[in-house]
Amino acid sequence: MSAGVRGILAVGTDMFHIFSKAIMGTAVHKKLGNVSIGLTIAFVVGSIVGATCGGYINRTIYYANPVMSDIFISLVYVFLLAS
Numbered sequence: 001m002s003a004g005v006r007g008i009l010a011v012g013t014d015m016f017h018i019f020s021k022a023i024m025g026t027a028v029h030k031k032l033g034n035v036s037i038g039l040t041i042a043f044v045v046g047s048i049v050g051a052t053c054g055g056y057i058n059r060t061i062y063y064a065n066p067v068m069s070d071i072f073i074s075l076v077y078v079f080l081l082a083s
Contacts, residue, residue, distance in 0.1 A: 003051035008062050015051065 001007050005034035029035050054076075 001070060001073070006066065006072040008058060009064075011058070011073055 001010050005013075026035060026040070057067055058072060061072050
Protein backbone atom coordinates (compact mmCIF):
# COMPACT_ATOMS: atom_id res chain seq x y z
CA MET A 1 0.00 0.00 0.00
CA SER A 2 2.90 2.34 0.68
CA ALA A 3 4.00 1.82 -2.95
CA GLY A 4 0.67 3.17 -4.22
CA VAL A 5 -1.16 -0.12 -4.74
CA ARG A 6 -4.80 -0.20 -3.63
CA GLY A 7 -5.17 -1.92 -0.29
CA ILE A 8 -7.69 -4.45 -1.51
CA LEU A 9 -5.26 -5.59 -4.25
CA ALA A 10 -2.29 -5.65 -1.87
CA VAL A 11 -4.15 -7.89 0.59
CA GLY A 12 -5.22 -10.33 -2.14
CA THR A 13 -1.70 -10.56 -3.54
CA ASP A 14 -0.23 -11.08 -0.08
CA MET A 15 -2.77 -13.79 0.75
CA PHE A 16 -1.89 -15.67 -2.46
CA HIS A 17 1.82 -15.41 -1.63
CA ILE A 18 1.32 -16.71 1.91
CA PHE A 19 -1.01 -19.49 0.73
CA SER A 20 1.45 -20.81 -1.85
CA LYS A 21 4.33 -20.88 0.66
CA ALA A 22 2.12 -22.55 3.27
CA ILE A 23 1.08 -25.31 0.86
CA MET A 24 4.70 -26.12 0.03
CA GLY A 25 5.75 -26.06 3.69
CA THR A 26 2.84 -28.28 4.66
CA ALA A 27 3.67 -30.80 1.92
CA VAL A 28 7.26 -31.07 3.13
CA HIS A 29 6.28 -31.38 6.80
CA LYS A 30 3.56 -33.93 5.93
CA LYS A 31 6.24 -36.15 4.39
CA LEU A 32 8.22 -35.85 7.63
CA GLY A 33 5.16 -36.77 9.71
CA ASN A 34 4.93 -33.36 11.41
CA VAL A 35 1.35 -32.47 10.42
CA SER A 36 -1.69 -33.02 12.64
CA ILE A 37 -4.65 -33.65 10.34
CA GLY A 38 -7.23 -32.55 12.94
CA LEU A 39 -5.44 -29.30 13.61
CA THR A 40 -4.95 -28.76 9.88
CA ILE A 41 -8.67 -29.12 9.24
CA ALA A 42 -9.47 -26.68 12.05
CA PHE A 43 -7.02 -24.11 10.62
CA VAL A 44 -8.35 -24.53 7.08
CA VAL A 45 -11.98 -24.13 8.15
CA GLY A 46 -11.12 -21.12 10.33
CA SER A 47 -9.10 -19.55 7.53
CA ILE A 48 -11.88 -19.99 4.99
CA VAL A 49 -14.48 -18.50 7.32
CA GLY A 50 -12.21 -15.62 8.36
CA ALA A 51 -11.08 -14.77 4.82
CA THR A 52 -14.64 -14.92 3.49
CA CYS A 53 -16.07 -12.71 6.26
CA GLY A 54 -13.15 -10.30 6.04
CA GLY A 55 -13.49 -10.13 2.27
CA TYR A 56 -17.20 -9.31 2.47
CA ILE A 57 -16.61 -6.65 5.12
CA ASN A 58 -13.74 -5.06 3.20
CA ARG A 59 -15.60 -5.17 -0.13
CA THR A 60 -18.59 -3.44 1.46
CA ILE A 61 -16.34 -0.76 2.92
CA TYR A 62 -14.45 -0.43 -0.39
CA TYR A 63 -17.64 0.13 -2.41
CA ALA A 64 -18.74 2.79 0.08
CA ASN A 65 -15.35 4.56 0.22
CA PRO A 66 -12.02 3.16 -1.09
CA VAL A 67 -10.01 5.32 1.33
CA MET A 68 -11.88 3.86 4.31
CA SER A 69 -11.08 0.40 2.97
CA ASP A 70 -7.35 1.17 3.13
CA ILE A 71 -7.76 2.54 6.66
CA PHE A 72 -9.68 -0.60 7.68
CA ILE A 73 -6.93 -2.83 6.27
CA SER A 74 -4.26 -0.82 8.08
CA LEU A 75 -6.14 -0.99 11.39
CA VAL A 76 -6.66 -4.74 11.14
CA TYR A 77 -2.96 -5.16 10.28
CA VAL A 78 -1.89 -3.07 13.28
CA PHE A 79 -4.24 -5.03 15.56
CA LEU A 80 -2.85 -8.35 14.35
CA LEU A 81 0.73 -7.22 14.75
CA ALA A 82 0.03 -5.89 18.25
CA SER A 83 -1.60 -9.12 19.36
